[in-house]
Amino acid sequence: MLKRARLPLVAAPMLLVSGPELVIAACRAGVFGSFPTANCRAEGELDEWLYRIAAACGPDAAPCVPNLIVHRSNPRLDQDLDVILRHRPAAVITSVGSPAAVAPALRAAGIQVWCDVATVRHAERAIDAGADGLILLTAGAGGQTGSANPFAFVRAVRQRFDGIVALSGGQADGHALLAARALGCDLGYMGTRFIATREARADERYKDFVVESELDDIHLTNALSGLETNLLRRSLLAQGLDPAEFGLGPKRFSMTALEGREGGAPKRWRDIWSAGHSVSGVSDVPSVAELVDRLAAEYAEAARTTHALTAEPAQAAESGRVPGGAW
Ligand SMILES: Cc1cc2nc3c(=O)[nH]c(=O)nc-3n(C[C@H](O)[C@H](O)[C@H](O)COP(=O)(O)O)c2cc1C
Structure with a gap:
C-alpha cells in the first residue's frame, strides 16, 4: 500500500x-x-x-x-x-x-x-x-x-x-x-x-499569511477548541484580536466550539487561521503537482547529501576503524 x-x-x-x-x-x-x-x-x-x-x-x-x-x-x-x-x-x-x-x-x-x-x-x-x-x-x-x-x-x-x-x-x-x-x-x-x-x-489572504510568516509568528493557544492549536499571529491581528488574550487555559475539546456553533464572533476556525512552524519553509503558492515535483527533487538531493555524509563513517564503523573526523 x-x-x-x-x-x-x-x-x-x-x-x-x-x-x-x-x-x-x-x-x-x-x-x-x-x-x-x-x-x-x-x-x-x-x-x-x-x-x-x-x-x-x-x-x-x-x-x-x-x-x-x-x-x-x-x-x-x-x-x-x-x-x-x-x-x-x-x-x-x-x-x-x-x-x-x-x-x-x-x-x-x-x-x-x-x-x-x-x-x-x-x-x-x-x-x-x-x-x-x-x-x-x-x-x-x-x-x-x-x-x-x-x-x-x-x-x-x-x-x-x-x-x-x-x-x-x-x-x-x-x-x-x-x-x-x-x-x-x-x-x-x-x-x-x-x-x-x-x-x-483557503482564502487567498490566508495563503499570503502562510507565505509571509516565519515560525516566530506562530501563536500557541487552546482558547479556540480546548486543545492546543497553532495559529497565525497575522490572522488574529487581522480580526482585531489581541494575541495576548489567546493563551493557554483549562483543556476541554469541543467540535461545536471549534466550528463556532457555540456562538461568539469571530467565527472561530473559519476566520482565525492556523498554521505550524513549517511556515518558515513556505515562500510561494505553487500547484500541488509543482510542489510534489519540487519535494521529490529535494528528497533525492537530500538522499545524495546524506549518503555522502554517512558512507565513510559507516564503512569505518563496520571495519572497526576510527573514522578520524570523517563524520
Ligand atoms: C488549517 C489546519 C486544519 C487542520 N485540520 C485537521 C483535521 O481536521 N483533522 C486532522 O486530523 N488534522 C488536522 N490538521 C493537522 C494536520 O493534519 C497535520 O497534522 C499538521 O498540519 C502537520 O503539521 P504541519 O502543518 O507543520 O505540516 C489541521 C492542520 C491545519 C494547519
Missing part, C-alpha cells in the same frame, strides 16, 4: 482547507491525499466526494485516506463511518480521540486504521485498539498540535510498534521528509505546506 505513492508523504487532512481538488491533485501527483469528512457539509456530500476522487484518480494514483474525527462531540461520526465502509478506501486516519469505537468495523472491511496520537500513552492505547499506523503529532504542527519532541517521540514509539509511522509537524521540504525517514518513520505528513497551494480551499 505504501508503495502506491511516489514519495513517502501524506498531504495531511485540514478542516475547511482540504477539498476534493487538493486530494485529487495530491493523489495524482503521487502522494497520499486526505480530507476530514467534517469538510462535507451537505447531505450526501461525502459520498459524492469519494466517488469524484476515485473517478478522477484511477488505479495508478496514490491512495486517498479520509480522516474521521472520532471525538464524541462529532455529531456525524456514525453516518460518515457508514459511507466510508461502503467506499472502502485503503486506510482511514482517525483523530482527536481513541480509535477503539471505529477500528473493528474498519479493519473488518479491510481498511487500515491510522491513528493520530500526541503522547506515548495515546500511542499505546491506539496500538491496543488495533492501529495499523500511527501519526505522531509533534511540537509546532499546524492545527491541533502535539508538544512532544519529534526525535524522542519517534524513537519511543519505534520501541513498541513496527507498523506504519508517520511524522506530523515541521516539514515543508524534501530535506525534512528524508530526515523523518532517517528517524524511523515510513511517511512524512505535511499540512501547512499544502495550505499555500493553488488547489487548497
Whole structure:
C-alpha cells in the first residue's frame, strides 16, 4: 500500500482547507491525499466526494485516506463511518480521540486504521485498539498540535510498534521528509505546506499569511477548541484580536466550539487561521503537482547529501576503524 505513492508523504487532512481538488491533485501527483469528512457539509456530500476522487484518480494514483474525527462531540461520526465502509478506501486516519469505537468495523472491511496520537500513552492505547499506523503529532504542527519532541517521540514509539509511522509537524521540504525517514518513520505528513497551494480551499489572504510568516509568528493557544492549536499571529491581528488574550487555559475539546456553533464572533476556525512552524519553509503558492515535483527533487538531493555524509563513517564503523573526523 505504501508503495502506491511516489514519495513517502501524506498531504495531511485540514478542516475547511482540504477539498476534493487538493486530494485529487495530491493523489495524482503521487502522494497520499486526505480530507476530514467534517469538510462535507451537505447531505450526501461525502459520498459524492469519494466517488469524484476515485473517478478522477484511477488505479495508478496514490491512495486517498479520509480522516474521521472520532471525538464524541462529532455529531456525524456514525453516518460518515457508514459511507466510508461502503467506499472502502485503503486506510482511514482517525483523530482527536481513541480509535477503539471505529477500528473493528474498519479493519473488518479491510481498511487500515491510522491513528493520530500526541503522547506515548495515546500511542499505546491506539496500538491496543488495533492501529495499523500511527501519526505522531509533534511540537509546532499546524492545527491541533502535539508538544512532544519529534526525535524522542519517534524513537519511543519505534520501541513498541513496527507498523506504519508517520511524522506530523515541521516539514515543508524534501530535506525534512528524508530526515523523518532517517528517524524511523515510513511517511512524512505535511499540512501547512499544502495550505499555500493553488488547489487548497483557503482564502487567498490566508495563503499570503502562510507565505509571509516565519515560525516566530506562530501563536500557541487552546482558547479556540480546548486543545492546543497553532495559529497565525497575522490572522488574529487581522480580526482585531489581541494575541495576548489567546493563551493557554483549562483543556476541554469541543467540535461545536471549534466550528463556532457555540456562538461568539469571530467565527472561530473559519476566520482565525492556523498554521505550524513549517511556515518558515513556505515562500510561494505553487500547484500541488509543482510542489510534489519540487519535494521529490529535494528528497533525492537530500538522499545524495546524506549518503555522502554517512558512507565513510559507516564503512569505518563496520571495519572497526576510527573514522578520524570523517563524520
Ligand atoms: C488549517 C489546519 C486544519 C487542520 N485540520 C485537521 C483535521 O481536521 N483533522 C486532522 O486530523 N488534522 C488536522 N490538521 C493537522 C494536520 O493534519 C497535520 O497534522 C499538521 O498540519 C502537520 O503539521 P504541519 O502543518 O507543520 O505540516 C489541521 C492542520 C491545519 C494547519
